Amino acid sequence: MTGLDSIARGLMLDSLRDYAKRRLPYEELRRLDRENEFPADVLKELYDPEILGIHLLLIPQEYGGLGGSTFDIYRVCEALAHIDLGVATSVFATFLGSDPIRVGGTEEQRRFWLGKIAKERLLAAYGATEPDAGSDLVALSTRAAHVVKNGKIAGYRITGNKQWISNGGVADLAVILALAPGGPSWFVVEKGTEGFSANAHEDKHGIRLSNTCALALDDVFVPAENLIGGVEGQGLSQAQAVFGYTRLMVAAFGLGAGWEALETAIRYSRQRIQSGGPLSQKQGYMLKLIVPHAARLEAARAFIEDTAHRLDAGKHGLQTEGSIAKLAATEAGNRAAEDAIQALGGYGYTKDFPVEKIKRDVKITCIYEGTSEMMEMTVCRGRWQEHLKSRGTYYEEQAAALDRLHASCPTVGADSAALALRALNKILEECRLQRLTRHQHVTMRLGEYIAQAETCAAFCRAASADHYSETVRFDAQTWQALCRIHARETAADICLKGAKLVLGAGAMNPGFADALGLGAILAKQAGALEDQELAMKKLAESFRSR
Amino acid sequence: MNPMKIVVCVKQVPDTTEVQVDPQTGTLIRAGVPSILNPYDHFAVEKALELKAEHGAEVSVLTMGPPQAQAVLRLALALGADRAMLLSDRLFAGSDTWATSYALGRAIRKLGRTDLILCGQQAIDGDTAQVGPGIAQNLRIPQITFCDQVEIEDRQLKARHHIDDGHEIVQARLPVLCTMTPPQDYRPRHPSFPRVVQAMGKVLETWTALEIGAEPGMIGLKGSPTQVDRVYAPPQKEKGVVFTGTAAELAGRILDILQKENFLTP
Numbered sequence: 001m002t003g004l005d006s007i008a009r010g011l012m013l014d015s016l017r018d019y020a021k022r023r024l025p026y027e028e029l030r031r032l033d034r035e036n037e038f039p040a041d042v043l044k045e046l047y048d049p050e051i052l053g054i055h056l057l058l059i060p061q062e063y064g065g066l067g068g069s070t071f072d073i074y075r076v077c078e079a080l081a082h083i084d085l086g087v088a089t090s091v092f093a094t095f096l097g098s099d100p101i102r103v104g105g106t107e108e109q110r111r112f113w114l115g116k117i118a119k120e121r122l123l124a125a126y127g128a129t130e131p132d133a134g135s136d137l138v139a140l141s142t143r144a145a146h147v148v149k150n151g152k153i154a155g156y157r158i159t160g161n162k163q164w165i166s167n168g169g170v171a172d173l174a175v176i177l178a179l180a181p182g183g184p185s186w187f188v189v190e191k192g193t194e195g196f197s198a199n200a201h202e203d204k205h206g207i208r209l210s211n212t213c214a215l216a217l218d219d220v221f222v223p224a225e226n227l228i229g230g231v232e233g234q235g236l237s238q239a240q241a242v243f244g245y246t247r248l249m250v251a252a253f254g255l256g257a258g259w260e261a262l263e264t265a266i267r268y269s270r271q272r273i274q275s276g277g278p279l280s281q282k283q284g285y286m287l288k289l290i291v292p293h294a295a296r297l298e299a300a301r302a303f304i305e306d307t308a309h310r311l312d313a314g315k316h317g318l319q320t321e322g323s324i325a326k327l328a329a330t331e332a333g334n335r336a337a338e339d340a341i342q343a344l345g346g347y348g349y350t351k352d353f354p355v356e357k358i359k360r361d362v363k364i365t366c367i368y369e370g371t372s373e374m375m376e377m378t379v380c381r382g383r384w385q386e387h388l389k390s391r392g393t394y395y396e397e398q399a400a401a402l403d404r405l406h407a408s409c410p411t412v413g414a415d416s417a418a419l420a421l422r423a424l425n426k427i428l429e430e431c432r433l434q435r436l437t438r439h440q441h442v443t444m445r446l447g448e449y450i451a452q453a454e455t456c457a458a459f460c461r462a463a464s465a466d467h468y469s470e471t472v473r474f475d476a477q478t479w480q481a482l483c484r485i486h487a488r489e490t491a492a493d494i495c496l497k498g499a500k501l502v503l504g505a506g507a508m509n510p511g512f513a514d515a516l517g518l519g520a521i522l523a524k525q526a527g528a529l530e531d532q533e534l535a536m537k538k539l540a541e542s543f544r545s546r
Numbered sequence: 547m548n549p550m551k552i553v554v555c556v557k558q559v560p561d562t563t564e565v566q567v568d569p570q571t572g573t574l575i576r577a578g579v580p581s582i583l584n585p586y587d588h589f590a591v592e593k594a595l596e597l598k599a600e601h602g603a604e605v606s607v608l609t610m611g612p613p614q615a616q617a618v619l620r621l622a623l624a625l626g627a628d629r630a631m632l633l634s635d636r637l638f639a640g641s642d643t644w645a646t647s648y649a650l651g652r653a654i655r656k657l658g659r660t661d662l663i664l665c666g667q668q669a670i671d672g673d674t675a676q677v678g679p680g681i682a683q684n685l686r687i688p689q690i691t692f693c694d695q696v697e698i699e700d701r702q703l704k705a706r707h708h709i710d711d712g713h714e715i716v717q718a719r720l721p722v723l724c725t726m727t728p729p730q731d732y733r734p735r736h737p738s739f740p741r742v743v744q745a746m747g748k749v750l751e752t753w754t755a756l757e758i759g760a761e762p763g764m765i766g767l768k769g770s771p772t773q774v775d776r777v778y779a780p781p782q783k784e785k786g787v788v789f790t791g792t793a794a795e796l797a798g799r800i801l802d803i804l805q806k807e808n809f810l811t812p
Contacts, residue, residue, distance in 0.1 A: 007617045008742050011624055015736035022733070053739040066743045 003069025003312060006470045012057075012072075013079050019045070019052055020083040026354055029084050032209040033357055036201065038170055039209060043090055047121035056118055058095045060102070063110055064118035070245060070311040074252045074304060075471070081256025085361035086210035088253055089368075090123070093166035093210075096246055096369075097124025100175045100186040104229040104238035113173075113188060125171035127162040127189075127215055128239060134163075135374045137177070137184070137236060142217060144178040144187060155223045156180065158187060161216055164368070168213030169198040175228065176217065177239065182232025186239075187222050195220040206360030243370070244318035245311060250369045251304050251322075251329035257362040258297050258333025261340035261355050266290060266543040268344050268353075279343075280540035283533065289343040291535045293336035295486040298479065300329035302462035303455040305469055320382030324451040327375035330365035337362045376447030377440075383450050384437065387428045395425035395453070402457060409464035411480045413487030416524045417453075417460045419517050420491040424453045426515045427498035434506035445501050449494045456490040459483045478538035481531045488528055491521045550603040550698070550720075552594045552662045555650055555681065556587035556622060558615040559671040583618040586666025589728035592735060593696060594664050595626045601698060603661075604628050608653055610638055610646060616750065623745035624737035630750045631657075637755040637762060642770035643672075647680025649765050652758040654685060662703065663723040667692050678725035688718045691725045 004012070023042060032039055045051045057073060059065020068076070073095070080088035094117070101113045116122060133139040142160025146153050158178050165174070173190045189196055195218040202212040229238065269280040269290070279285050307321040337359040341348035348355050366372045386394040402418035428446065436442045462469065463476075463483040472479055495516045502512070560579040583591075594605045607622040609615050610633040619630035633653055641649065654660055663685075665678035675691070682689035692708040701720045706713050708727050737745070755765055763769055789799055804810050 004743070005746070007620050008746055010617060011621055011737065011742045011745075012739050014621075015738065015742070018734075018736045048738075049740045050738055056739055066739060 003067065004072050009072055009075055010470070013075060015052060016054070016076065016079050017083070024083060024087070029209070029354075030351060030357065032086070034208075034351075036203060036208045038090070038201065038211040039087070040170060042087065043123060043170075044121065046087075046091060047123075049121075054091055055094055055121065058098065058102075059114050059118045060110075063114035065114065069308075070248065071305070071308040074248060074308050077249045077252035078256035078259075081253040082260045084209070085253060085257050085358075085364070086207040088256075089166050089207050089210040089364070090170075092249060092253070093126060093171070094122070094124040095249065096126040097167070097171065097173070097175050099126070099242045099246060100228050100235075100238050101188070103241050104186060104234055106230050109188075109225070109228060109230075117173075120172070122172040123167050123170055125165050125167040125174040125215075127165050127168075127174045127176040129163050129165070131161055131163045131214075135370060137239065140177060140179050140184055142176065142178040144180040144185065146181060147221065153224050155221055156187060156227065158189070158217045158220045158222065161214060163214050164202070165198075165213055165215050166368075167211055168215050169201055170211045174215065176215075177235050178217075180227070180232040184235035185232045186228035186235050188226040188228065189217070189220060189222055193220055193222070205363065206357070207364050240319065241317065244307070244316075244322035247319075247322035247326040247369055247375075248304060248307055248311070250365050251300065251325035254326070254330030254333030254362060254365040255297055255301055255304065256333075257358050257365065258293065258329070258336035261333075261337040261358045261362070262290065262293050262297070263543050264353070264355050264358075265340040265343035265348075266539055268347070270540055270544065280536075283536065285343070286536040286540070287529075287532045289339045290539060291482075291485065291532050292489070293332065293339060294535065294539055295482040295489070296332035297329070297336060298482050299455040299459040299486045300325065300332050301471065303328060303458040305462065305471070306458045320379055323370070323375040323378040323382070324454050326365075326370065327372055327379065327448070327451045328455040330362070331372055333362050334359075334366050373444060375451070376444040378447070379450050380437075380443045380447035384428070384443075384446070387425075388432070392425065392429050392432075395421045395428070398457060399425065402460060405460060405464055411484075412460045412463040413480075413484035413524075414460040414464065416484070416487035416491045416521070417456045419521050419524065420453050420456055420487065420494050423491065423495040423498060423516045423521070424449055426512070427494070427502060430502050430506070430509065430512055433509070434502070436502065436505045439505050442501060442505050445497070449498055452490050453494055456487050459486055474538060474542060478535060478542075481534045481538070484531050485528065485535060488525055491524060495521050548659075550597070550601055550661045551657070551659055552597060552603050552605045552664065553654055553657060553660050554587070554591050554594045554605065554607050554622065554627070555663065555665045555677070556591065556607055556609045556618055557584045557666070557669045557671075558582070558609065558611055558618045559584045559669050581614070581617065583621050583734070584666050584669045584671075585732075585734055586668060586670070586726060586728060587618075588621075588666075588734040589732055590664040590666050590726040591622045591625055591627060593726055594662075597662070597696070597698060598626070606631065606657060608650060608657075609633070610641070610649055610653075613752075619750055620742075620745055621737070623748045623750065624742045625735065626741075627748075629748060632750065632752045633755075633758065634752050635754040635756075637760075637766050640767035640770060641765055642772035643674050643676035643680055644771055645765045645769035647677050647684055648769065649755070649758065649760055650677065651681050651684030652760050653753060654681070656753070656758050661701075661720045662696075662698070663687075663721070664696075665723065665725045667725045667727045675725070678723060682723040685721075685723070687721050687723055689723045689725070690716050690718060692727045693724045694727050694729055696724055696726075 046054045056065045057068035061067035098117055144156040144158045147155040147157055176187050176189050197216050199214040270278050272279045304325045307325050340355040341359055344353055344355055347353050399418040399421040402414045406414035431437055463480050495518050499516055558581045561582040598605050605627045607619055607627045607630040613634055616632055623630055633649055668675035679689050690705045690707050693705040695706040697704045703722050704717050705724055707716045789796055
């Protein structure tokens with residue numbers, strides 16, 4: 001992917017924010033949310049190449065798009081989530097709907113369909129999920145039967161139901177996953193095709209302005225050239241191939257929405273006077289409701305960016321990384337929004353302030369594109385293999401790298417991060433010795449610890465770099481303090497929770513508790529309060545009232 | 547006839563109308579404040595592009611600043627400008643409005659024949675409103691300041707020049723320099739994504755002091771006669787008093803005041 005440079009990205013984000021400021025003030029978003037209304041005209045404008053042309057970013061240049069890199073698209077997704085997660089979801093659904101074509105389509109199909117989406121500004125939808133097949137796509141029941149003419153397959157007749165389809169009722173075309181005689185396959189189905197219909201727009205908890213429908217396919221005929229890739233049975237691998245990338249985009253949603261909630265809370269804290277001073281100067285308030293979220297969100301950002309750069313450098317798949325990014329960022333965003341309501345007190349609980357809506361909206365990021373629990377399983381599965389293949393050295397080697405990092409840059413908490421990875425390694429090894437991964441609960445908790453440890457390591461690498469990413473909004477002192485806060489928390493969490501997990505499921509092996517390094521991890525907690533106070537002061541300074 | 551050549555002079559400024567001043571040094575604190583194209587200049591770029599759409603013209607954008615000032619040139623290119631020049635050189639550092647006007651004037655000379663130069667009325671960081679007029683003086687061409695409208699017909703420019711209580715229509719023959727004042731409800735226009743990408747392929751040159759033939763003693767700190775003594779918020783202008791009445795009554799009241807305030811004592 002060619003991609004843009006940081007100036008071009010900055011200009012696009014400015015254009016997007018300016019559009020939102022004019023066209024989507026909070027009162028309008030609140031109305032759309034209340035009335036469960038899909039803003040079709042807004043989506044048209046977002047896709048209008050004279051106004052924004054946002055959809056062109058995901059389409060390669062050779063098919064009439066702008067060929068944005070993964071990093072570019074992450075930045076736009078984050079900015080969209082700052083504006084409104086429902087609008088973001090509608091844009092994203094087109095990204096997602098065109099992905100099977102981009103990844104699995106023949107050259108001719110890519111030229112035709114991607115060119116058409118670019119030129120005719122089409123909204124797309126991604127139809128994988130079914131009433132009885134969500135995360136478990138193997139349970140797929142939509143069928144595509146051959147239509148044979150003159151001894152050749154002329155097309156397919158598709159029958160089945162799709163559930164929770166973003167843009168389902170408004171998309172100009174949908175890609176539909178169906179079981180063909182040769183196995184699961186993707187088909188392009190255009191709006192208005194006979195037998196293809198959408199049910200009513202769902203009445204959802206959040207992202208209410210994003211159109212979500214069930215789709216019904218009743219003996220829908222599509223010509224053979226609408227089979228993506230031209231070969232049956234590629235559907236699941238085509239779906240899998242983009243997860244690293246698409247989950248990164250949902251991670252960006254969690255990041256953007258989480259920060260939007262947190263920034264609102266910080267701005268409020270500067271204005272709200274309580275017992276003689278602003279809340280932003282109250283240690284108990286800031287260290288509970290603000291600082292930990294900033295640290296977690298920035299750690300997730302570091303991991304997202306690391307993965308985006310690797311995808312842009314040509315790495316394929318990165319499913320485990322995409323899942324780590326999604327798990328870390330969306331859970332951090334959800335928690336930040338929850339505490340933002342608390343931070344605004346009674347005001348936070350009303351619809352006059354946006355945090356209540358952000359909280360309802362951001363919850364979806366922990367569910368769609370794979371639930372957090374599916375992410376935990378995927379992460380554990382992926383890294384467990386690495387642990388076994390490397391004979392237990394996978395995380396030890398990363399810990400050693402963090403030790404070296406700490407030697408050259410002692411201010412980011414890489415020593416705590418190294419302790420976190422070593423503790424994780426011991427926990428994984430203990431689980432192997434005692435065969436504890438036979439418990440589903442154990443595997444999922446391991447997935448959580450792995451995600452936390454790896455985001456922590458990525459944060460340390462980013463915070464010790466010579467040049468910071470263009471996305472860092474704080475000075476080095478603040479960003480490194482946030483990194484240390486996160487590293488300390490991660491080390492203690494993994495050590496204590498991991499020990500509890502192993503001992504709860506198995507037996508106490510001699511030496512296990514000592515091997516976790518609890519003493520060293522506790523020693524590293526020194527200075528935690530000072531760092532949090534520094535972060536509190538800097539965060540309050542960084543987000544002034546508008 | 548050759549197409550008209552328009553040059554727009556722009557500046558990258560911190561995005562805030564409440565810039566904080568360092569109490570020790572008296573300079574602006576820019577850290578952490580995002581940079582934008584000076585809104586007055588943004589308006590000047592849009593006006594130049596309107597004239598281009600109407601008459602056909604080549605629009606060049608010119609700025610002086612550090613390498614990161616490229617961002618505002620790229621914005622102007624994305625909005626539709628044809629080429630952009632960045633004057634960037636350590637020798638320019640510390641230039642005041644005098645030295646800046648000289649350098650920009652030299653760069654415009656290097657560009658060759660120029661029919662119209664547009665500037666914003668002032669930059670929102672320094673608020674001097676001196677650089678536009680300074681360029682006109684350097685180039686020895688007429689200037690019309692604080693314009694919200696410009697029209698061109700037969701190489702004759704007609705501009706609406708703002709004054710305190712209204713406006714004047716001023717005419718001048720090209721070449722001329724106008725400083726532009728946006729209307730109250732002005733909102734800068736932003737480019738679409740495809741236009742941002744198109745701008746990546748347009749000409750953006752960086753010129754050094756040597757390349758514009760600037761004399762070393764005329765630029766940078768050496769070429770800057772201004773010494774900033776201190777920066778402070780000026781006291782608010784007191785409100786005037788309006789009297790009504792006949793001429794005789796008013797003359798009497800004014801005389802009273804002049805006497806009371808001791809203006810008439812010899």
